[in-house]
Amino acid sequence: MKLRDELDLFANVVHVKSLSGLNVRHKNVDMVVIREQTEGEYSALEHESVTGVVECLKITTREKCRRIAKFAFDYATKHGRKKVTAVHKANIMKLGDGLFLKQCEEVAAMYPTVEFNNMIIDNCTMQMVSNPHQFDVLVLPNLYGNIVDNLAVGLVGGAGVVAGASYSTRCVVFEPGARHTFSEAAGKNVANPTAMLLASANMLHHLNLQHYGDMIQNAVDRVRTKDMGGFATTTAFANAVIASLKH
Structure with missing residues (x-):
């Protein structure tokens, strides 16, 4: 506030x-x-x-x-x-x-x-x-x-x-x-980072860096944590997005 x-x-x-x-x-x-x-x-x-x-x-x-x-x-x-x-x-x-x-x-x-x-x-x-x-x-x-x-x-x-x-x-x-506050997920490597990563993509879009925002958006779309029906941990999710961006 x-x-x-x-x-x-x-x-x-x-x-x-x-x-x-x-x-x-x-x-x-x-x-x-x-x-x-x-x-x-x-x-x-x-x-x-x-x-x-x-x-x-x-x-x-x-x-x-x-x-x-x-x-x-x-x-x-x-x-x-x-x-x-x-x-x-x-x-x-x-x-x-x-x-x-x-x-x-x-x-x-x-x-x-x-x-x-x-x-x-x-x-x-x-x-x-x-x-x-x-x-x-x-x-x-x-x-x-x-x-x-x-x-x-x-x-x-x-x-x-x-x-x-x-x-x-x-x-x-x-x-x-x-x-x-996801207190139940703290320290367990299971929290879903999608929202924060998409917020980063939106910031890039706002700055007219459309290409880079789209790169993060597309990378996020390809990874799923357990709560989304996938198998990725928080770390694996982040690493997959980083790998996609490097590629």
Whole structure:
């Protein structure tokens, strides 16, 4: 959170896409989850007003709602995406989430070539599990984004196989797409490094080093750890990618 605040990494982007060869329920999933990550419940503004009573503040501002909405539509336009879905709980949080939804609607009017709809977070999670192919780009406030991107990566194989990135107006931080701690895999040489390696490929693509990014992407596509139905250890996976790059 300190890193995000210091660099103003307001937009977290996770491209959730099916990998070949994985035994998952839904095939050909391809969606982008865009999460505002500088306010909302994750502002960590809470206090114990009296003993046993805690108040947690959910901060929502027009400026940041509009900024993430515009980022989502700009992203959709740049990457040839057809639809943006705003996910919210404005039926209950009429002021906070209502403000987020209103800004998304106003920004959507500026992009007539991009389809826009909105969905309540409860329904979104149910629809994602049953029919993820209906989604293209999703834009969400902080907490909902955290929940949905973890759910989405689970559809394509888990947190270890999806890369993400966090954007500010002046820099980008490339990282795994879902922030889990794999304590059960620590020190056992079994952790899946796909997400981190794909994050490296995405960074090269961002720097217009397309050829080198593709080399890493293609190498990763050919190796499988045990959780992906293969036999490679973490070390063997890394060595195979290095060997492929040398070749």
